[in-house]
Amino acid sequence: MPSTAFAMAALNTRLPWWQRASRALQALGQRRLPARWVLGLTGALALLALGIASTQGAYALSPRELLQVLLSALTGAEPAGSGHLVFMHIRLPRLLLGAAAGAGLALAGALMQGLFRNPLADPGLVGVSSGAALAAATAIVLGGLWWPSLPRSLGSWPLLGMAFAGGLVVTLAIYMLAQSASGTRVGLMLLAGVAVNALAMAGLGYLSFVSTDEQLRNLQMWLMGSLGGARWGTALVVALAVCVAAAGAGWLARPLNALALGEAQARLLGVPVERTKRLAIGVSALAVGAVTAATGVIGFIGLVAPHGVRLLAGPDHRVVLPASALLGAALVLLADTVARTAVKPAELPLGVLTAVLGAPLFLVMLRQFKGRV
Amino acid sequence: MGALGASAWAFPLAASAQTTPARAAQRLVVLGGALTEVVYLLGAQAQLVGTDTTSLFPEAAQRTPKVGYMRQLSAEGLLSLRPDCLLGTEEAGPRVVLDQVRSAGVRIELVPASHNWAEVQRKVAVVGQVVGRESVAQALLVRLDADWARVQQQVAAAPRKPRALFILSHGGSPMVAGTGTAADALIRYAGGVNAVTGFAGYRPWTAEALAEAAPDVLLNTTQGIEAMGGEEAFWQRPELALTPAFARKALVAMEANHLLGFGPRLPGVVQALHTRMRSLVA
Secondary structure, three states: OHHHHHHHHHOOOOHHHHHHHHHHHHHOOOOOHHHHHHHHHHHHHHHHHHHHHHHOOOOOHHHHHHHHHHHHHHHHOOOOOOHHHHHHHHHHHHHHHHHHHHHHHHHHHHOOOOHHHHOOOOOOOOOOHHHHHHHHHHHHHHHHHHOOOOOOOOHHHHHHHHHHHHHHHHHHHHHHEEEOOEEEEEHHHHHHHHHHHHHHHHHHHHHHHHOOOOHHHHHHHHOOOOOOOOOHHEEEEEEEEEEEEEEHHHHHHHHHHHHOOOHHHHHHOOOOOOHHHHHHHHHHHHHHHHHHHHHHOOOHHHHHHHHHHHHHHHHHHHHHHHHHHHHHHHHHHHHHHHHHHOOOOOOOHHHHHHHHHHHHHHHHHHHHHHOOO | OOOHHHHHHHOOHHHHHHHHHOOOOEEEEEHHHHHHHHHHHHHHHHHEEEOOOOOEEEEEHHHOOOOOOOOOOOOOHHHHHOOOEEEEEOOOOOHHHHHHHOOOOOOOEEOOOOOOOHHHHHHHHHHHHHHHHHHHHHHHHHHHHHHHHHHHHHOOOOOOOOOEEEEEEOOOOOOOOOOOOOHHHHHHHHHOEEEOOOOOOOOOOOOHHHHHHHEEEEEHHHHHHHOHHHHHHHHOOOHHHHEEEEEEEEEEEEEEHHHHOOOOHHHHHHHHHHHHOOOHHO
């Protein structure tokens, strides 16, 4: 294993810890494409997806109409026609929510995989998604009993708040469970996630049992994920949460590179291991909670996007984190475009599409790059 | 974003609808089979630009553009049909999509479900008003009311009330209909007694509860019987052997929307159900 020898050598130079960690990681991961290429590629893909998603839809908008809409939005001129309305009030917030959701889920997936040094780690795995799902389902089914007096103008905000709180509570509970005298035990955390998932499934099963026909339908829709409920308010809140998460991820890239070499190794390098873990968990919970609250459960993005990037670029988190966010946004925008247009004027559930598109893609990647994941 | 208030540049028709609410919809999307039936009965199908997947009758309704299941709508999809009015039952949703469509200036009319004759009357009246054919709707109402009175008279004259049980079995484990359901109302209108009264809504059935309910007649939808593998397979279910209905194989199956839709065909459905139940129990 010459690369391991090189990695050990890299650890012994007099460079600052993060540079030593990155070099060792690069040596271990046999990096393939330069970072600039990968970021350019995923960025271009995200832009392309944005272009496709904004021009395609059940409501036909000609390029000329679209240009007029954009111009009038920029200049603040008096908008003309219903095309403007559909684009500005329905399609555009939806695109923003889709991009934020994809970026947030992919970022959370990349962070968790880095933190747990486990390629299977995903917000779904430690129970964050199912915690949010259970809380939202509770709001759907029992909400009528708890807040019948809340004004209708609040709309779906109580539901969003519940889902977000659910994701956060699960994350905190798991984090506290995994604390031990010697720090956070990642193995414990994963096991706790398995238990939380089982509990959440039981809770969801019970709720669907006691729900009325209409609630059951809402519940099902919610568990399959959709961007159909996108409005400017929710989309902006989610985008803001994902931006905060992205800033946190920016700080986390170097410590995660060091953690990839092993916890003890990272400690020796002088990395603040506990603080890194806490921040990574908090940031993932923020992103996943906010996204899941607004869109329901969208599977596979947190798994597929970081893996896709790692296959191209190797394991350096300074590339993996931003490129995953871009790829995740592109994937969700493309999947949602299919959801919106395949059976127009009706709509397919988005979560079904991401699974249908994501799972086979993932299997192909596994088959092709066996041993390199 | 404040300048983007919806009212300033709403669809022209909807804007005028605010000042003269009686103005007829020229491009109508209907969500709910019963309402679609009324649209056709009033001869207003030319104003129809889309329906949901529960609008299966009359057959021409199946050829209209489909906006999906009425609880699972898409705002952009609905708006792509450029409707000036959305007419549905209160089951239509999700709410946020209806809000989006409403904020695009489209008039939305939702008819509440109450599982009684008044619901059918209200549907006819609302459709008549929305499509601008009040007098035709009035004439239809008079005719339907007369049918209804005749059927109810006939039901009232029947000597005994059979115990009926409605089974909902669209895949998954079968459920039975308790109080407050459309099926419960239908059984009463057709001169029967709901064999299960201990709870509201639908519950999974159990063999023992089924035996205790002791139904004389079982009701199901044709779709439900199909989902359970046909009538023969249906009677093979061991828990049914404990019911009085089993001895006579007393089963009434009707098309789901027809049976539970509470549309203009309700007098006919109640009549048919009443006759079938009597012939099976007598």
